Amino acid sequence: xxxxxxxxxxxxxxxxxxxEFYLNRRQFIKKIGLGGIGAAMALSGWARAEEGKKIYPAQxxxxxxxxxPLTDEWATAHYNNFYEFTTDxxxxxxxxxxxxxxxxxxxxxGLVAKPKSFDLDxxxxxxxxxxxxxxxxCVEAWSMAVPWTGFxxxxxxxxxxxxxxxxxxxxxxFNKPEQAPGMKSQPWYSWPYYEGLRMDEATNELTMLVTGxxxxxxxxxxxxxxxxxxxxxxxxxxxxxxxxxxxxxxQPRTFWNDLAPKEYDFLSNVNPQLPHPRWxxxxxxxxxxxxxxxxxxxxxxxxxxxxxxxx
Numbered sequence: 330x331x332x333x334x335x336x337x338x339x340x341x342x343x344x345x346x347x348x349e350f351y352l353n354r355r356q357f358i359k360k361i362g363l364g365g366i367g368a369a370m371a372l373s374g375w376a377r378a379e380e381g382k383k384i385y386p387a388q389x390x391x392x393x394x395x396x397x398p399l400t401d402e403w404a405t406a407h408y409n410n411f412y413e414f415t416t417d418x419x420x421x422x423x424x425x426x427x428x429x430x431x432x433x434x435x436x437x438x439g440l441v442a443k444p445k446s447f448d449l450d451x452x453x454x455x456x457x458x459x460x461x462x463x464x465x466x467c468v469e470a471w472s473m474a475v476p477w478t479g480f481x482x483x484x485x486x487x488x489x490x491x492x493x494x495x496x497x498x499x500x501x502x503f504n505k506p507e508q509a510p511g512m513k514s515q516p517w518y519s520w521p522y523y524e525g526l527r528m529d530e531a532t533n534e535l536t537m538l539v540t541g542x543x544x545x546x547x548x549x550x551x552x553x554x555x556x557x558x559x560x561x562x563x564x565x566x567x568x569x570x571x572x573x574x575x576x577x578x579x580q581p582r583t584f585w586n587d588l589a590p591k592e593y594d595f596l597s598n599v600n601p602q603l604p605h606p607r608w609x610x611x612x613x614x615x616x617x618x619x620x621x622x623x624x625x626x627x628x629x630x631x632x633x634x635x636x637x638x639x640x
């Protein structure tokens with residue numbers, strides 16, 4: 330008997346921004362019972378002390394500019410897809426409390442000259458940290474504009490020294506069902522979450538591994554302590570809470586492509602002319618509100634990535 334997979338992520342476009350989501354910042358802080366610095370620390374995950382190099386605020390790379398205002402921080406902190414915790418976007422932040430993100434180890438392995446496991450704090454001290462403003466586009470047809478802090482993935486690739494036979498990068502997320510209730514309640518998913526990129530995508534100037542947002546550490550609900558950001562692709566490609574980066578000569582399988590291959594392909598590039606089988610991608614709904622926007626090809630990053638897909 331086939332397993333019926335609940336489709337909590339399915340959302341009609343008219344429901345992209347739930348009415349009850351419209352809370353102002355003061356109401357939000359009051360709601361969670363915090364104020365001032367206490368609220369900021371809860372949002373940022375400033376539980377760990379920085380050692381050595383100061384990370385935040387990082388210098389902004391002015392090459393990466395936006396055509397829209399930044400999304401208010403309270404919205405990015407309380408509207409998240411993170412199925413390891415729940416399929417309810419507005420409840421993720423309530424369920425991440427037991428998730429331990431420090432210390433954190435990242436394994437670099439596969440077809441590389443220097444396989445190694447790094448403590449994340451050690452890795453950060455080796456990397457050129459900067460802030461970039463990026464558009465973020467979800468496959469569900471909603472969008473945000475986010476200030477990420479992190480480093481170009483190419484810097485990590487250069488550090489790892491991949492062999493000439495390495496053509497792809499496979500990324501793996503954490504596997505801690507005792508800390509992530511969604512992993513226990515949804516065993517039909519192929520945990521842990523896994524994603525992949527071609528080598529030319531991983532080393533593209535836009536691709537980042539990020540540790541911060543809005544000038545401080547990533548909150549747990551945003552993918553702490555380390556997540557991928559590929560702004561020309563749909564958001565599910567930007568795997569959260571990365572523990573392993575593997576260089577390989579074969580195209581890796583990816584989580585959503587395995588689950589629904591007719592709906593999610595390996596590349597997953599933003600394309601307004603290519604509809605999802607169950608909804609249009611021609612327009613997007615900004616979060617937390619405002620008029621719908623036309624979707625831009627490659628999410629507006631065509632100049633940087635179109636050459637990758639000429640074939």
